[in-house]
Amino acid sequence: MSAPDKIAIIGTGLVGGGWAIVFARGGCSVSLWDADPDAAPRALAVIRDRVADLRDAGLVDDPEAILSRIGLAGSLAEALDDALYVQESVLERVDIKAALMTRIDAAIGPGTWVGSSSSGLAASLYTGHVGCRARCLVAHPVNPPYLAPIVELVPAPWTAPETVEGVRALMRRVGQSPVEMTREAEGFILNRLQGVLLMEAWRLVEDGLASVADIDLTVSQGLGLRWAFMGPFETIDLNAPGGIADYAARLGELYRRIAASTTEQRPWSAALIDRVEAERRTVLPADQLADRSAWRDRRMMALVRHKRDRDAAERETR
Numbered sequence: 001m002s003a004p005d006k007i008a009i010i011g012t013g014l015v016g017g018g019w020a021i022v023f024a025r026g027g028c029s030v031s032l033w034d035a036d037p038d039a040a041p042r043a044l045a046v047i048r049d050r051v052a053d054l055r056d057a058g059l060v061d062d063p064e065a066i067l068s069r070i071g072l073a074g075s076l077a078e079a080l081d082d083a084l085y086v087q088e089s090v091l092e093r094v095d096i097k098a099a100l101m102t103r104i105d106a107a108i109g110p111g112t113w114v115g116s117s118s119s120g121l122a123a124s125l126y127t128g129h130v131g132c133r134a135r136c137l138v139a140h141p142v143n144p145p146y147l148a149p150i151v152e153l154v155p156a157p158w159t160a161p162e163t164v165e166g167v168r169a170l171m172r173r174v175g176q177s178p179v180e181m182t183r184e185a186e187g188f189i190l191n192r193l194q195g196v197l198l199m200e201a202w203r204l205v206e207d208g209l210a211s212v213a214d215i216d217l218t219v220s221q222g223l224g225l226r227w228a229f230m231g232p233f234e235t236i237d238l239n240a241p242g243g244i245a246d247y248a249a250r251l252g253e254l255y256r257r258i259a260a261s262t263t264e265q266r267p268w269s270a271a272l273i274d275r276v277e278a279e280r281r282t283v284l285p286a287d288q289l290a291d292r293s294a295w296r297d298r299r300m301m302a303l304v305r306h307k308r309d310r311d312a313a314e315r316e317t318r
């Protein structure tokens, strides 16, 4: 039997720890390293709890096998040695990512790919100076990546097509759902879409048109129910008897008028942030934020389980 693929996770905070679960669950061996010597052991303790949660939710069968594939590296070089793929997950700062890339470049082998978890910074901002730049790209996850499978692959202008292909295949192999951008655009796909919705949500509050609670309810009891299963294009394809073109004919003008009414850029003012913060704190006091996050993760696990079981059942009946 051949040895499992080795994955190096560099930066083991919230996102790096989540990635470790993804790759170990997918059968890879995972090596963790962080510039802060306390961070990787801390991440390992969190990983143990999260894997236990996944077992309780029926999403993994053998937690011990997953945990046995994750190890702490004593140095950056040890983590990178013989790695097929590096998932860089350090702070969202160009200077930090660029300096780390120099060190990664000096240590990796000629076939290693490097993906950055960057939320919005394009890889061209911090990989242009390294010899391995054709093997670098952004691989942006959604938190937590072991529950939300989407990974946005965003090549820099110098990323080789084979790098995108190789990382796409690896992500599929470990159960993620990669999507690709053809070229860099700040915020990538997910945060560009989320950004439009967020900008409009703040605007509706600022203009006194709706409350924070009612805007949240519109998504949790409306738009979001469909979005767990389909995106905006499939949604509108099913919302007119004749599909997309019919929908565009019926409602295109409405959306054009809405777009024309909101072209002005509105920074989120301090007063507006105070208002939204105050409204949120009346329903969720600050000391309950962590509990509510844990509740969200449990609900997401139940939803992921439902989607996984239904997908399997539908595949069988096809």
Ligand SMILES: NC(=O)c1ccc[n+]([C@@H]2O[C@H](COP(=O)([O-])OP(=O)(O)OC[C@H]3O[C@@H](n4cnc5c(N)ncnc54)[C@H](O)[C@@H]3O)[C@@H](O)[C@H]2O)c1
Residues within 6 Å of the ligand: 010, 011, 012, 013, 014, 015, 016, 033, 034, 035, 036, 039, 089, 090, 091, 092, 093, 096, 100, 117, 118, 119, 120, 140, 141, 142, 143
């Ligand atoms: N938090 C999210 O929801 C989320 C989602 C998707 C992507 N991201 C992206 O993932 C990356 C990591 O974010 P996070 O939320 O895990 O941050 P975090 O603060 O939880 O963790 C970052 C870790 O990087 C370590 N670090 C800093 N400099 C380092 C270096 N030079 N070498 C090695 N380790 C170093 C820190 O010690 C820390 O443990 C960022 O680019 C972020 O934008 C975050």
